[in-house]
Amino acid sequence: MIFSPPPRNLRDELLDLDEAPFEEVRDSLNDVQTVNRYLSGYRVLLHHAEKFLKTHKPGQPVTILDAATGSADQPIALAKMARKLKIPVKIFAVDINFKMLKFAREMTEEFPEIQLIQCDVLSLPFREGSIDLAVNNLSLHHFAWEKAVAILGAIYKISRLGIIVNDLHRSRIAHAAIFLLTRLLTKNRLTRYDAPVSVMNAFTPSEFCELAKSAGLPRFEVHRHFPYRIALVARKS
DSSP: OTTSOOOOOOOOOHHHHTOSOHHHHHHHHHHHHHHHHHTTTTHHHHHHHHHHHTTOOTTSOEEEEEESOTTSHHHHHHHHHHHHHTOOEEEEEEESOHHHHHHHHHHTTTOTTEEEEEOOTTSOOOOTTOEEEEEEESOGGGSOHHHHHHHHHHHHHHEEEEEEEEEEBOOHHHHHHHHHHHHHHOOOHHHHHHHHHHHHHOBOHHHHHHHHHHTTOSSOEEEEETTTEEEEEEEOO
16 A cells, blocks of 8 residues: 555645745745755756757757746756756746745856746747757646646647656655655745645656646656656657
8 A cells, every 4th residue: 555656635835825925935945956956856857858958959059948947946957967068058947936036036146048037837938849948847746637738738839859847756655755854854834834745746657648648749758766756758859
């Protein structure tokens, strides 16, 4: 029983409700970055994104969209990798939440290759095929099934090379582990509530396959990564 996934229990996370003061939001986003740093939140994205970046044409920047970017920590990780590879990039980091973008603006001061845009993830201001690579990091689980399908379809449509979705894997063990870790490592009430809820909101690998099929993605791969991470990768020919 412990190894079987629990039913998906979609609940609002406190950060999504946008009711907390900015300083509390900032502290919680810092906690999220710590989790991403040590529990493969960046490593999964970079592992798959590097393969896309290396297909670039010399001298032309690779354009990347990060849909629902949060604090823009994932675009920063991408920008650092691109600098290391000496590949020019232009990253559009999109989010609807003003407080998150306010913190993201502080975080991205030294990264002129990142442009922040406030808009709804389902109303993206990009034409079909106008972005080389579209990514969605640790946010798809915030949405109901129908909206998750719509997001996949939207970012796939505007991408030229393909998409990467980097998210959590719903699991009883992952839920118990993050519950204990947040009690030991932080006092932030947003983090303590949101982190376990995120795991229960997340999708399983088989559900990711169904989401991709429902979104009309013709070719895709679903990869499992340690610990309890999932990457959906869809490449265009």
